[in-house]
Amino acid sequence: MKLIINGNDYHYEFEQLIRVFMPDVKLEKIFDSPCVEGDFVLCESVQSEHDISLRVICSISEFSCKKSEVYVGDNLYKQGELIACKILYSMLCAYSGYRPEWGMQTGVRPTKIFFNLLRNNTEAQAVKYLEEDLFISKSKVNLITEVCKNEKAVMDSSRTNQFSLYVSVPFCPTRCSYCSFISHSFDSIKKLIPEYVRLLCEEIAQIAALTKELHLYLRTVYIGGGTPTVLDTKQLLSICEEIQRDFDLSQLSEVTLEAGRPDTLSEEKLNAIKNSFVTRITINAQTFNDEILASIGRKHTADDMYLAYACARKAGFDNINTDLIAGLEGESTQSFLHSVQSAIDLSAENITVHTLALKRSSFLITRDEAKGKIEAATSNMITKANSLLKENGYIPYYMYRQSKSVGNLENTGWSKPGHICEYNIFMMEEVHHVFGAGAGAVTRLVDTDTRSIRRIYNYKYPYEYIDGFAEMIKRKKDAADVIKKWQKP
Ligand code: SF4
Numbered sequence: 001m002k003l004i005i006n007g008n009d010y011h012y013e014f015e016q017l018i019r020v021f022m023p024d025v026k027l028e029k030i031f032d033s034p035c036v037e038g039d040f041v042l043c044e045s046v047q048s049e050h051d052i053s054l055r056v057i058c059s060i061s062e063f064s065c066k067k068s069e070v071y072v073g074d075n076l077y078k079q080g081e082l083i084a085c086k087i088l089y090s091m092l093c094a095y096s097g098y099r100p101e102w103g104m105q106t107g108v109r110p111t112k113i114f115f116n117l118l119r120n121n122t123e124a125q126a127v128k129y130l131e132e133d134l135f136i137s138k139s140k141v142n143l144i145t146e147v148c149k150n151e152k153a154v155m156d157s158s159r160t161n162q163f164s165l166y167v168s169v170p171f172c173p174t175r176c177s178y179c180s181f182i183s184h185s186f187d188s189i190k191k192l193i194p195e196y197v198r199l200l201c202e203e204i205a206q207i208a209a210l211t212k213e214l215h216l217y218l219r220t221v222y223i224g225g226g227t228p229t230v231l232d233t234k235q236l237l238s239i240c241e242e243i244q245r246d247f248d249l250s251q252l253s254e255v256t257l258e259a260g261r262p263d264t265l266s267e268e269k270l271n272a273i274k275n276s277f278v279t280r281i282t283i284n285a286q287t288f289n290d291e292i293l294a295s296i297g298r299k300h301t302a303d304d305m306y307l308a309y310a311c312a313r314k315a316g317f318d319n320i321n322t323d324l325i326a327g328l329e330g331e332s333t334q335s336f337l338h339s340v341q342s343a344i345d346l347s348a349e350n351i352t353v354h355t356l357a358l359k360r361s362s363f364l365i366t367r368d369e370a371k372g373k374i375e376a377a378t379s380n381m382i383t384k385a386n387s388l389l390k391e392n393g394y395i396p397y398y399m400y401r402q403s404k405s406v407g408n409l410e411n412t413g414w415s416k417p418g419h420i421c422e423y424n425i426f427m428m429e430e431v432h433h434v435f436g437a438g439a440g441a442v443t444r445l446v447d448t449d450t451r452s453i454r455r456i457y458n459y460k461y462p463y464e465y466i467d468g469f470a471e472m473i474k475r476k477k478d479a480a481d482v483i484k485k486w487q488k489p
Pocket residue numbers: 171172174175176178179180181183225226227260261
């Protein structure tokens with residue numbers, strides 16, 4: 001399909017919007033061309049000093065629709081983009097018969113939009129904008145406002161001289177069939193691990209030295225992956241000890257370790273982790289349905305989950321998260337709610353409900369009834385899970401969206417009151433700097449004055465990380481230089 005853009009630069013938003021309805025469509029972008037053949041979407045604008053004239057055409061198979069509009073007012077170019085998107089959105093709804101619950105909202109952080117709106121608007125005005133201009137459903141808007149309310153206190157507690165640390169251990173015992181992360185199965189990469197852990201510790205030490213110079217204090221730590229507990233106890237402890245040795249921990253409030261797969265845990269490992277400085281772990285079920293666990297390539301059962309929880313509780317962990325995924329093949333609403341109830345029965349302090357995100361989306365949302373049914377079933381799972389969690393006293397405390405998730409639905413972290421994971425909020429809302437160590441880690445620098453964000457990437461793959469380690473250190477020094485400039489009066 002062609003996306004023809006004439007007289008403006010709205011192609012990014014148009015593409016994102018088209019992908020909500022047609023995730024896999026091959027788009028050929030054409031600029032400033034009169035070409036209108038075959039299947040196409042056209043967005044044309046002519047701007048003068050006082051107004052902007054817009055013309056949008058959507059022509060796909062038998063469907064054809066065109067609309068023109070003139071806007072007169074402030075901020076012509078930006079308003080023109082919003083109006084053109086609204087026109088295209090209503091055309092795509094008419095074409096597909098599909099009304100996305102997230103409306104025109106295509107970004108990964110809907111809460112950020114709400115916080116931005118609150119800078120210049122009342123809450124009622126912000127809610128109105130989400131519902132009437134972005135077409136987000138009432139229930140999703142309620143979710144946004146609730147999450148924002150719960151995030152606010154944590155966000156306000158961050159001081160300007162604090163930062164968080166993310167440590168990446170991108171290895172897993174086996175690869176889950178739906179996984180879209182940069183993670184490597186343990187057997188294929190075993191030989192690299194001792195060197196990887198050694199360099200990871202060196203990078204952590206470098207970050208500690210640089211942040212000390214910048215007078216920054218460590219607030220939260222997240223050791224994630226992958227499945228960090230695929231490492232042996234000695235390797236895991238060496239990472240924890242490195243952090244404990246290198247940083248001033250006087251302002252540290254939380255240390256999470258992803259113990260993602262129950263099959264990587266043992267009593268000995270859990271006790272050792274508990275006796276280090278880890279305060280929170282995640283043990284991820286994804287589902288409590290054994291058949292589905294086997295079909296997605298996870299080598300554990302629901303019983304292994306119960307056992308891992310019992311061991312973790314015995315070791316003294318009183319803050320455990322469990323991830324669940326809605327929309328896995330073979331899962332019904334009933335079986336998914338059984339998984340949610342199982343996590344509640346385990347008294348998980350945090351339950352994170354994800355929507356399945358597909359590596360290569362097979363969901364072409366046109367008028368295909370079967371696909372529509374999967375969308376509707378997943379949406380139903382999420383809605384009912386949310387109600388069940390609320391009934392059991394959980395509160396939604398962070399949320400994000402991933403591209404290619406079924407129905408463009410969201411991932412939401414739920415927490416028992418008093419157990420909100422601070423790191424998730426600091427990272428998601430870009431509250432303060434997050435230094436990333438290890439392969440695939442991203443350092444996010446936040447200029448709190450201008451709200452601008454600078455991202456500095458580590459190499460993605462462990463072998464690249466090992467070979468290019470000097471470059472990783474150089475990038476960390478560059479990050480420190482950026483902060484130094486921002487810190488100058
Ligand atoms: S445990 Fe997570 S990171 Fe590892 S393969 Fe499965 S989905 Fe991917």
